[in-house]
Amino acid sequence: MSDTKTALVISAHSADFVWRAGGAIALHQEKGFEVTVVCLSYGERGESAKLWKQEGMTLEKVKTERRKEAENAASALGVNDIRFFDVGDYPLDLGRETQERMVDVIREVQPNFMMSHSKWDPYNTDHMNTTQFALECRMIAQAWGHNPGQKVLGAPQLYLFEPHQTEQMEWKPTTFLDITDVWDKKWAAIQCMQGQEHLWNFYRNVAENRANHFRRNSGGQAGGRAAKYAEGFETIFPRTVDVLE
Numbered sequence: 001m002s003d004t005k006t007a008l009v010i011s012a013h014s015a016d017f018v019w020r021a022g023g024a025i026a027l028h029q030e031k032g033f034e035v036t037v038v039c040l041s042y043g044e045r046g047e048s049a050k051l052w053k054q055e056g057m058t059l060e061k062v063k064t065e066r067r068k069e070a071e072n073a074a075s076a077l078g079v080n081d082i083r084f085f086d087v088g089d090y091p092l093d094l095g096r097e098t099q100e101r102m103v104d105v106i107r108e109v110q111p112n113f114m115m116s117h118s119k120w121d122p123y124n125t126d127h128m129n130t131t132q133f134a135l136e137c138r139m140i141a142q143a144w145g146h147n148p149g150q151k152v153l154g155a156p157q158l159y160l161f162e163p164h165q166t167e168q169m170e171w172k173p174t175t176f177l178d179i180t181d182v183w184d185k186k187w188a189a190i191q192c193m194q195g196q197e198h199l200w201n202f203y204r205n206v207a208e209n210r211a212n213h214f215r216r217n218s219g220g221q222a223g224g225r226a227a228k229y230a231e232g233f234e235t236i237f238p239r240t241v242d243v244l245e
């Protein structure tokens with residue numbers, strides 16, 4: 001058993017991990033974590049409007065294009081391992097078979113922490129269904145009676161990444177992560193998403209605003225840490241600590 005720390009990001013569509021957790025991924029890869037990203041779908045039907053507007057487009061062509069973009073983004077972030085489940089989107093097929101595959105990946109990776117979407121997303125039920133799915137798969141991976149003999153999962157935190165239209169999603173950040181040192185990698189990854197160019201600057205603004213919250217919550221005017229770019233996350237589970245600070 002290796003001592004390498006690992007993380008698992010479960011992304012509904014193939015670009016979500018870039019906007020919402022690209023900084024966290026790049027940062028932890030640099031810190032020696034091995035990050036596995038699972039894209040449940042390519043977002044081929046619901047998040048590829050720009051491609052569909054091109055003449056002669058087919059589902060297979062969109063999927064190929066989106067896969068290429070996601071692989072390029074993953075390599076810009078230094079992702080250790082990216083997997084595509086290709087279960088379709090709008091809606092995702094998260095039935096038994098997909099669940100079994102996901103639980104196998106969780107047990108194989110044994111993540112120190114996991115990441116997925118917000119709990120609520122009325123604009124995009126694929127996102128909130130992915131979070132419910134991630135929680136169910138985490139639970140199954142912890143069960144001693146599931147595939148006895150395999151190593152069961154511990155209790156990794158589940159970080160929920162910031163959704164689009166934050167205020168509509170009942171998402172409340174509990175953690176701000178300074179991603180200033182890896183911003184160049186995230187920005188390069190964002191620019192791999194040619195099909196969604198309309199989101200590039202929006203997500204730079206989000207990172208700048210979250211950096212403001214990082215500064216404010218790390219000490220404010222009494223000496224907060226400087227940060228130019230940050231990502232916010234909501235945590236599901238309590239932390240266990242030896243001392244409060």
Ligand SMILES: [Zn+2]
Binds near residue numbers: 012016124127
């Ligand atoms: Zn999405």
